Amino acid sequence: MEARRMNTVVHPMRLAAIEAEPTTALERAQLVRTADENAERAVLAALFHGHVEDAAAVVDARAFYWPAHQAVFRAAADLAKGKQPVDAQTIASALDRAGTLAKFGGIEWVAGLRAASPDVENVKAHAKIVASLYAQRRVVEVAMSIVTDGLAGRDDPGAFVDRSLQRINAAVERTRDTRIVQMTDVVRARVAEWQRMREHGYVGGLKTGIRGLDQKTDGLAIGGLTMLAAATGAGKSVAGWTIANNIADARTPGGGSQPVVYVSGEMDANELHDRGVCARAKVSLRKLRRVCMGAADEPEDAPLSRDDRGIIERNVQIAQQELDQAPIFLYPRVADIQDIRGALRDANRTLVENAADPRNPAKVKLLVVDYLQMMRLAKSERHDLALGTFANELKEIAAENKLAVVALAQINQGAKKRDGGAFANEDLKHSTGMSDAAHTVAFLDRPVLGMGKSSEEEKKKWAHYAEIHITKGRSHAHGRIQIFFDGARFTMRDAKPYEFQGLFQDDDSSRPAPGKRRGYNG
Numbered sequence: 001m002e003a004r005r006m007n008t009v010v011h012p013m014r015l016a017a018i019e020a021e022p023t024t025a026l027e028r029a030q031l032v033r034t035a036d037e038n039a040e041r042a043v044l045a046a047l048f049h050g051h052v053e054d055a056a057a058v059v060d061a062r063a064f065y066w067p068a069h070q071a072v073f074r075a076a077a078d079l080a081k082g083k084q085p086v087d088a089q090t091i092a093s094a095l096d097r098a099g100t101l102a103k104f105g106g107i108e109w110v111a112g113l114r115a116a117s118p119d120v121e122n123v124k125a126h127a128k129i130v131a132s133l134y135a136q137r138r139v140v141e142v143a144m145s146i147v148t149d150g151l152a153g154r155d156d157p158g159a160f161v162d163r164s165l166q167r168i169n170a171a172v173e174r175t176r177d178t179r180i181v182q183m184t185d186v187v188r189a190r191v192a193e194w195q196r197m198r199e200h201g202y203v204g205g206l207k208t209g210i211r212g213l214d215q216k217t218d219g220l221a222i223g224g225l226t227m228l229a230a231a232t233g234a235g236k237s238v239a240g241w242t243i244a245n246n247i248a249d250a251r252t253p254g255g256g257s258q259p260v261v262y263v264s265g266e267m268d269a270n271e272l273h274d275r276g277v278c279a280r281a282k283v284s285l286r287k288l289r290r291v292c293m294g295a296a297d298e299p300e301d302a303p304l305s306r307d308d309r310g311i312i313e314r315n316v317q318i319a320q321q322e323l324d325q326a327p328i329f330l331y332p333r334v335a336d337i338q339d340i341r342g343a344l345r346d347a348n349r350t351l352v353e354n355a356a357d358p359r360n361p362a363k364v365k366l367l368v369v370d371y372l373q374m375m376r377l378a379k380s381e382r383h384d385l386a387l388g389t390f391a392n393e394l395k396e397i398a399a400e401n402k403l404a405v406v407a408l409a410q411i412n413q414g415a416k417k418r419d420g421g422a423f424a425n426e427d428l429k430h431s432t433g434m435s436d437a438a439h440t441v442a443f444l445d446r447p448v449l450g451m452g453k454s455s456e457e458e459k460k461k462w463a464h465y466a467e468i469h470i471t472k473g474r475s476h477a478h479g480r481i482q483i484f485f486d487g488a489r490f491t492m493r494d495a496k497p498y499e500f501q502g503l504f505q506d507d508d509s510s511r512p513a514p515g516k517r518r519g520y521n522g
Helices: 002-008 012-019 025-029 037-047 052-056 067-081 088-097 106-114 120-152 157-171 183-200 211-217 236-248 269-281 285-292 306-325 337-354 383-401 433-437 456-462
Strands: 225-230 260-264 328-331 366-370 404-410 440-445 465-473 479-486 491-494
Touching (some): 037 106, 067 088, 211 465, 225 383, 225 433, 269 285, 269 306, 285 306, 337 383, 383 404, 383 433
Parallel strands (some): 225 404, 260 328
Antiparallel strands (some): 465 479
């Protein structure tokens, strides 16, 4: 009776939990009726004008709220698949055979759908509205069920939170996930896509601005995960930040000025800003602090003339102007997979709000996660399995959002101890499951880190030498790439042909001389 008296003031979701009524999840979801009848009718109208394939590329019958609309869409899709005409008569006949025509309003109602909207060329836009609302209803349905379960308090709180997040994530499903793809459809689509590329230019992966890496990989795979691993202190964050800056930089050949989301578990926004300034202004962090932040000179600092300071100030100002225009979004904290999804949604929403043409906004093209072992993982009995699950979810994010993902990671302490000192996928710390999810696996190698007993003069020769080892590529070459690594300025670039000639004992420029490369010391 207490719950009944509260009926006028208690939220329906809480009331359902209090009374423990035997309502189904779908019935609870219908407390919030989220649908757009006009958008659904617009999609159905387009079916009569030959746009079945366009609509079916975005939604299927499940996405429609009203059962009559579901039945019409399903009938039209079946007719088109059977190479039969799609018109009022054929759809009405299909509904009649199913015994639902009279219930929905007869052939007059079906014929009325054809004239529902004159803007049939916008079928994909209308279909996206229908699909988005379907996803919203799915989330509402699951969320209301979660509220009921949570208020009942039957589970361990930690387990309840983890399971609830998984259920919400699963609720936001793409309506095409369960559709089988026929090879003939793939052939036709690819032929058309190849023709467009021949006419307008080849479209490969996302160009990193590092020529050697782009040549080996054809750029970062759109819809794929790239694992970039290195030892602690080897500079994996420098590598990730360099790639992010290059892709966001309008000057990068073949794909600059692309929006980037950078998730950092180690550095805050100010640290990332300062690293970006150092890289673009070609100045060390120590000099940046002395000239622009007022840090006192130390005895070991080389003196800076007024002209030196003026040049640094000018270059820093230019660098900050460039960063001010760069489409980079920072998420500077330890994150779980739901945080990352939220950061992407927020970034894309901002891009829409600030777009010159809201109908054609830019979208995030690169997500960098720095680094995997620092992220907040789902609870699991085994850390390696949790990392593998996280990597697979990043792969799903890449595919769903049609962007490239670069995940930085640590390597095992004993990496490169095998014959030849070469890396292998299993050198990823804690998890080979991460490499299984990846489209590309690469390792950053700095030989100077293993030269503890060498002379300072010898170490100085190797200070800037680095290699990127590609050990896995689903559609590109493997091998090693020489890199000029500038840790003081937080950047790396392609090595020029003459820069490392003195390091090698023979003409094999693909690797350092024997005895100069050793495994890491941790």
